[in-house]
Amino acid sequence: MADIPNNLKFLESHEWAREEDDGSVTVGISDHAQSLLGDIVFVELPEVGSEVNKQDDVAVVESVKAASDVYTPLSGEVLEVNEMLADRPEVINSSPYGDGWFFKIKPNNIEELSELLDNEAYQELSEN
Amino acid sequence: MKKTYLNEFHANNGGQMVDFAGWEMPVNYGSQISEHKEVRENVGIFDVSHMAVFDFAGSRQVEFLKHLLPNDVNKILDSTRALYSPLLNDEGMILDDLIVYHLGDENFRIISNCGTRDQNNAWFTKVALNFDVAMDFKQEASIIALQGPKAKQHLGEMFDIDLEPFHIQTLDDVMIARTGYTGEVGFEIISNASRGLELWNHFIEKGIKPVGLAARDTLRLEAGFNLYGSDMTIENHPYESNLGWTIDMSNDARDFIGKSALLDLQSDSKKLVGFHTDARGVLRSGTEIYFDGGSGVVTSGTWSPTFGKNIGLCRVDSNHPDTGNAKLRDKEINLHFCETNFLKYLK
Numbered sequence: 004m005a006d007i008p009n010n011l012k013f014l015e016s017h018e019w020a021r022e023e024d025d026g027s028v029t030v031g032i033s034d035h036a037q038s039l040l041g042d043i044v045f046v047e048l049p050e051v052g053s054e055v056n057k058q059d060d061v062a063v064v065e066s067v068k069a070a071s072d073v074y075t076p077l078s079g080e081v082l083e084v085n086e087m088l089a090d091r092p093e094v095i096n097s098s099p100y101g102d103g104w105f106f107k108i109k110p111n112n113i114e115e116l117s118e119l120l121d122n123e124a125y126q127e128l129s130e131n
Numbered sequence: 132m133k134k135t136y137l138n139e140f141h142a143n144n145g146g147q148m149v150d151f152a153g154w155e156m157p158v159n160y161g162s163q164i165s166e167h168k169e170v171r172e173n174v175g176i177f178d179v180s181h182m183a184v185f186d187f188a189g190s191r192q193v194e195f196l197k198h199l200l201p202n203d204v205n206k207i208l209d210s211t212r213a214l215y216s217p218l219l220n221d222e223g224m225i226l227d228d229l230i231v232y233h234l235g236d237e238n239f240r241i242i243s244n245c246g247t248r249d250q251n252n253a254w255f256t257k258v259a260l261n262f263d264v265a266m267d268f269k270q271e272a273s274i275i276a277l278q279g280p281k282a283k284q285h286l287g288e289m290f291d292i293d294l295e296p297f298h299i300q301t302l303d304d305v306m307i308a309r310t311g312y313t314g315e316v317g318f319e320i321i322s323n324a325s326r327g328l329e330l331w332n333h334f335i336e337k338g339i340k341p342v343g344l345a346a347r348d349t350l351r352l353e354a355g356f357n358l359y360g361s362d363m364t365i366e367n368h369p370y371e372s373n374l375g376w377t378i379d380m381s382n383d384a385r386d387f388i389g390k391s392a393l394l395d396l397q398s399d400s401k402k403l404v405g406f407h408t409d410a411r412g413v414l415r416s417g418t419e420i421y422f423d424g425g426s427g428v429v430t431s432g433t434w435s436p437t438f439g440k441n442i443g444l445c446r447v448d449s450n451h452p453d454t455g456n457a458k459l460r461d462k463e464i465n466l467h468f469c470e471t472n473f474l475k476y477l478k
Binding site: 044065068 | 158159162163164345349411412413415433434436460
């Protein structure tokens with residue numbers, strides 16, 4: 004298991020969110036999630052410019068084993084998606100908190116971040 | 132849960148253990164795609180000791196097997212060889228699929244699936260009784276599959292043998308069969324557990340990678356081999372399961388279980404075919420397929436590590452055209468029907 008960086012917040016459905024210096028929020032799936040899915044082979048990402056609401060299913064991640072919806076931890080506008088994942092979805096397996104990010108949003112309300120699980124609470128959840 | 136004698140190895144070597152029909156087995160050792168590619172390009176070993184091994188004894192074994200199985204063991208009496216056959220009930224429906232081995236001198240062994248162990252034990256016992264055939268259901272057997280283009284070379288370092296496909300040889304209580312479930316050159320090595328452990332450790336020391344059940348599934352699907360429980364069940368007869376070639380009707384005098392039901396059957400309305408699509412996603416088992424004038428259902432679907440696209444098997448109305456459609460996450464996608472052996476068809 005990779006160590007979870009300290010500056011992440013989590014949904015119970017295994018998505019992480021990280022506030023960046025420019026005020027945007029980057030979203031991905033946890034190391035625990037990628038490990039449960041196994042080898043990832045496809046990703047469907049939201050459209051840049053689309054408005055999303057907290058906990059909407061906005062992306063799909065598919066492994067050899069199964070397909071799974073990805074929910075957005077915050078509401079806002081999609082600023083950017085990780086184009087590299089189209090050709091190299093396996094990066095999610097190797098770097099779930101780094102190069103394997105899914106999309107960035109401009110949050111409507113950054114306070115939503117505080118409603119998410121912190122590192123410790125998420126770790127406890129994923130261990131049980 | 133039941134465990135094979137290699138359980139400790141799997142758990143200590145990164146095996147992600149899952150419940151497979153009541154057995155704790157490794158689904159992968161990290162990456163099923165790497166394991167898959169290792170078998171296609173190099174060589175890998177599989178612990179398949181959860182499969183069921185039955186040895187038979189008695190002078191009427193040939194007679195027994197000619198009645199038990201729709202494929203005819205006459206084909207393997209001339210030497211020590213293996214024969215694939217489904218196992219049918221009286222209605223001609225598929226109870227399992229298996230390999231029967233002629234060990235020599237008209238003595239036989241059957242290896243069948245794990246999930247059907249108890250069913251087959253009861254079924255074989257009942258039928259064998261009518262032929263005074265005794266049966267030994269092995270409880271501590273080791274089955275190691277060594278598969279891949281380099282399998283021959285690695286086996287050759289341990290055993291001085293040269294086997295044609297589907298032939299077998301027994302050396303010092305180790306039976307080696309040139310069989311497998313991957314579409315590669317390969318061997319299945321059957322022995323007792325202590326000999327099995329020696330062999331397994333030897334292969335591991337040689338640097339051969341262990342391969343889990345997930346890669347075993349994608350390997351067999353690329354080769355177009357049916358999986359019992361997915362591509363065929365007790366609801367299916369052999370003709371709609373791509374197994375017509377295993378139903379040997381050549382001897383009118385031979386009465387095998389299910390024969391009269393199969394003779395009465397309208398056999399050609401459905402068939403099992405392959406499909407592939409470039410759509411981004413995987414059509415999984417149970418997905419409905421439709422086309423002009425008919426329909427079908429996916430029985431196995433995966434992302435093919437060798438071809439980098441979605442492939443699978445589906446049971447469709449026999450009048451299917453070259454292409455069909457299916458829904459994938461509410462999107463309509465197009466797929467192409469093809470023969471089941473993707474290794475030949477897509478290469």
